[in-house]
Amino acid sequence: MYQAVSDAAIALFLEKGFEKVPVAEVAAAAEISKPTLFRYFPAKEDLVLHRFADHVDEAARVVTGRPAKRSPLDALQRHFLDGLERQDPVTGLCDNVHVLAFHRLLYGTPSLVARLYAYQERSEQALGEALGKALGGKSGDAASDDAEALAARLAAGQIIAVQRILAMENWRRIDAGESAEAVWPDAVVAANRAFGQLRSGLAAYA
Known part of the structure; x- marks a missing residue:
């Protein structure tokens, strides 16, 4: 239904x-x-945004289901790169005419863009909880647990923002007329650079 x-x-x-x-x-x-x-x-x-419903907890699922020896960030990077390779619409790297029409509808309607942020907030919350569990869960000390929960939420916010910005850049180029095949090499480089920046923090801007 x-x-x-x-x-x-x-x-x-x-x-x-x-x-x-x-x-x-x-x-x-x-x-x-x-x-x-x-x-x-x-x-x-x-x-319209029902199409994103299955993706709300996608990043959290990637972290929860990752191999034991793979870090959460490595798992998320690998998942995004795999999405680029198969031209997953969520990565923005898809030039299918129906996907293009849908994205133009979405990004061309301010109320839809505003509603999309609510979905992204739920993604951040789910990912933050998954990252918190990945670090070992609660210690029993309330102050320490609160600090770790905040750190996990901050990390989740940065990761979701990186994925959103990468997808928007891919979509911008495809909407301008480039093919997914032509954009793909640059999209991979940008994704690797972005996840590298997540690892190193904001030292370059300090």
């Missing part, structure tokens, strides 16, 4: 524009009532 309603909504939004399609029209296209639609999707923007 989620997928069917979301697909119907996105088709209408791509045809007419997000702001020009009322929720009632989406409900009619999906053959459900408006109250039923809102039981599945609390906000109109969620009809």
